[in-house]
Amino acid sequence: xxxxxxxxxxxxxxxxxxxxxxxxxxxxxxxxxxxxxxxxxxxxxxxxxxxxxxxxxxxxxxxxxxxxxxxxxxxxxxxxxxxxxxxxxxxxxxxxxxxxxxxxxxxxxxxxxxxxxxxxxxxxxxxxxxxxxxxxxxxxxxxxx
Numbered sequence: 161x162x163x164x165x166x167x168x169x170x171x172x173x174x175x176x177x178x179x180x181x182x183x184x185x186x187x188x189x190x191x192x193x194x195x196x197x198x199x200x201x202x203x204x205x206x207x208x209x210x211x212x213x214x215x216x217x218x219x220x221x222x223x224x225x226x227x228x229x230x231x232x233x234x235x236x237x238x239x240x241x242x243x244x245x246x247x248x249x250x251x252x253x254x255x256x257x258x259x260x261x262x263x264x265x266x267x268x269x270x271x272x273x274x275x276x277x278x279x280x281x282x283x284x285x286x287x288x289x290x291x292x293x294x295x296x297x298x299x300x301x302x303x304x305x
Contacts (some may be wrong), residue, residue: 172202172211172244179207182224184237190251193240197272198257202235202244202268203303209241210263215284219264222283222291230296232303234268266295268302275302 161169184207187193196204207223210216227233240249242263242290253261255274262280271273276298281301 168211168244172241173275174210174217176239178220178243179209179223179237179239182227183225184239186245187238187240187248188245189246189251193248193251196236197240197252197269200236201271203268203275204236204238204272205234205299206267206269207237207239208249208263208265209239209265210280211243212264212280215280216264218286218288218291219266219283221294222268222288225288225292226295226299229292230299232300233298234303260262268298270302274279 180186187196188227205223205227207219209220227237240252242249249263252267255269255272256267256277258274259277259279264283265280266283267274267276278291278294278298286294290300
């Protein structure tokens with residue numbers, strides 16, 4: 161591992177933990193992504209995590225707050241990290257090729273199919289509460305039991 165990779169591991173560790181602390185599972189390889197999408201039934205909330213402070217610094221707390229604000233929770237919580245776990249991120253994005261890649265972003269899959277997508281453009285520049293309310297509304301619509 162070179163000095164840059166080692167430095168980045170230290171930088172992204174708390175960003176990874178912020179999602180894992182609220183129940184997200186990291187998918188680190190293309191095989192983990194494929195296995196999850198093919199085998200998981202029901203709804204999956206996918207966060208494409210990112211180092212970008214302007215948008216990712218809003219996305220992670222907004223996702224945690226949205227999950228706390230709604231009784232309609234997805235069946236699965238998973239994350240891939242753009243720029244870090246590049247192959248896993250590319251594999252995940254392959255399941256929703258109809259939207260342009262952006263990071264951070266939030267996808268909601270239902271039985272492996274894209275049900276809703278929140279791109280970076282709907283995160284960056286918005287208040288955390290707006291992103292929270294947007295996602296909570298989506299969860300209330302898509303994750304009803």
